[in-house]
Amino acid sequence: MKPVDLAFSQLLGIRAAPPGSSHLLELPFAPPLHNHLGTFHAAGQFALAEAASAECLRRHFGERAGPVRAVVRRVEGKYRRPATGDLLAFGTPDEKTRDHLLDELASGRPARAVILIDLKDRGGTLAFHGKFEWIIERI
Secondary structure (H helix, E strand, O other), rough: OHHHOOOHHHHHEEEEEEOOOOOOOEOOOOOEOOOOOOOOOOHHHHHHHHHHHHHHHHHHHHHHHOOEEEEEEEEEEEEOOOOOOOOEEEEEEEEEHHHHHHHHOOOOEEEEEEEEEEEOOOOOOOOEEEEEEEEEEEO
């Protein structure tokens, strides 16, 4: 299942990036997502970042990983600048995940994956940087 197909993602307005984009997902700066300062609410940013980390896993490992169950175990994040426009989510697996996840899954034990996420506005300003740790097991 794609993260954008989840009811929560649809409720917030999270959508897939256009084909050929360098980013994974987008979230428009809509009034329901504004905070008391008129900037992007932290919870909306976090939801986009978490969905993007799942999308990154799906795109990088998807079918090669086979049927799996994945859950977020730990998150480290930092809000860098207030966001006042649409957000674009960029993601990449860390080096260990990129090089070893499929071998770890083949062992039959739960595997750990770390996905690095940046949320930027359309001008390229970094609003959020996060590190999402997932536990993944074959089903």
